[in-house]
Amino acid sequence: MHRTAVATTLGKGFLAIRKAGHLCVATQTQNYSDYTSREKSMEVRLDVLKPGVRVLLVDQWIETGGTMRAAIQLVEKLGASVAGVAVVAIENTEGGKWIKENYKFSQCVPQELQAQIDGKYLDSFKIFNK
Numbered sequence: 769m770h771r772t773a774v775a776t777t778l779g780k781g782f783l784a785i786r787k788a789g790h791l792c793v794a795t796q797t798q799n800y801s802d803y804t805s806r807e808k809s810m811e812v813r814l815d816v817l818k819p820g821v822r823v824l825l826v827d828q829w830i831e832t833g834g835t836m837r838a839a840i841q842l843v844e845k846l847g848a849s850v851a852g853v854a855v856v857a858i859e860n861t862e863g864g865k866w867i868k869e870n871y872k873f874s875q876c877v878p879q880e881l882q883a884q885i886d887g888k889y890l891d892s893f894k895i896f897n898k
């Protein structure tokens with residue numbers, strides 16, 4: 769949902785990378801595994817990403833980094849380039865660190881809340897226990 773808001777705010781086009789099997793046009797597929805350790809595939813239509821196209825990858829959360837790394841591979845396999853990675857939250861994992869070290873990166877969560885993100889529990893959730 770927020771991906772489309774980001775595209776609109778930046779005045780750029782939006783392209784969805786989807787769970788495999790949902791698109792009815794020719795696609796490029798990328799296999800990957802995420803925090804569930806299950807084998808998954810994502811895909812993107814073939815006719816948009818090409819050399820010269822710059823892509824800002826947007827997602828809510830990076831845990832192992834498997835999903836974002838697969839999206840990066842998909843974009844790069846088609847010859848486009850990753851302009852940056854923007855997420856709401858990123859965990860301080862090996863995969864998370866790799867993304868931050870290798871790509872222009874932005875997250876919404878401030879540094880002082882990082883320990884809560886890594887613990888997967890925000891103090892603000894406590895209000896729901898009242």
Ligand SMILES: O=P(O)(O)OC[C@H]1O[C@H](OP(=O)(O)OP(=O)(O)O)[C@H](O)[C@@H]1O
Nearest residue numbers: 802803827828829830831832833834835
């Ligand atoms: O870094 P990783 O270990 O790969 O995990 C991150 C992915 O997991 C979450 O998606 P989720 O599986 O909850 O699916 P959804 O947000 O599309 O419902 C999140 O939005 C990322 O896409």
Ligand SMILES: Nc1ncnc2[nH]cnc12
Nearest residue numbers: 803828829830831832888
């Ligand atoms: N949206 C999310 N919230 C918490 N942990 C996650 N791990 C992967 N995605 C997540």
